[in-house]
Amino acid sequence: MNQEIKLHDIKSLVEIPDFSFYLYLLLLSIAILIVVLLIYLVYKLFKNRKKDERKTYYEILENVDFKQAKKSAYEITKYGKLLASSDREKKLIEELIEELEKYKYKKEVTSIDNEVKILFNRFMDSVDV
Numbered sequence: 471m472n473q474e475i476k477l478h479d480i481k482s483l484v485e486i487p488d489f490s491f492y493l494y495l496l497l498l499s500i501a502i503l504i505v506v507l508l509i510y511l512v513y514k515l516f517k518n519r520k521k522d523e524r525k526t527y528y529e530i531l532e533n534v535d536f537k538q539a540k541k542s543a544y545e546i547t548k549y550g551k552l553l554a555s556s557d558r559e560k561k562l563i564e565e566l567i568e569e570l571e572k573y574k575y576k577k578e579v580t581s582i583d584n585e586v587k588i589l590f591n592r593f594m595d596s597v598d599v
Contacts, residue, residue: 527553528597534590536582543573543582546590553597562593 527549534542547570550563566589573579573586 524553524555528594531594536587539573539579539582540576543570543579546570547574550593554593556596556598559593559596562589562596566590566593 530549531546531553534545536542547567550566554560554563566586569586569589573582
């Protein structure tokens with residue numbers, strides 16, 4: 471009874487290629503790329519947010535050209551109202567706007583007089599940016 475029986479339908483072991491390590495590296499690099507991109511976008515968002523609108527308005531008012539009386543009267547009115555925050559600043563800008571009315575609604579306007587420039591400088595000195 472010691473007969474050896476050979477089985478012909480059983481095959482030897484076959485090596486299966488395993489790409490899981492490379493897939494892991496690919497997914498890890500994509501995840502790192504996404505995290506870096508999100509950090510960059512958040513940085514840009516906060517960098518742009520830090521730009522203060524009041525400083526922008528103040529710079530515009532600092533660079534007002536008094537040679538163009540009508541344009542400067544409208545700019546001072548617009549940005550002065552946006553810039554004024556305290557009661558004192560609001561009072562000063564209202565006085566200044568009253569003085570600027572004579573330059574706004576006419577076709578031909580003269581240059582801005584010194585009294586208006588003094589009021590404007592007083593307002594700019596009172597603004598805390």
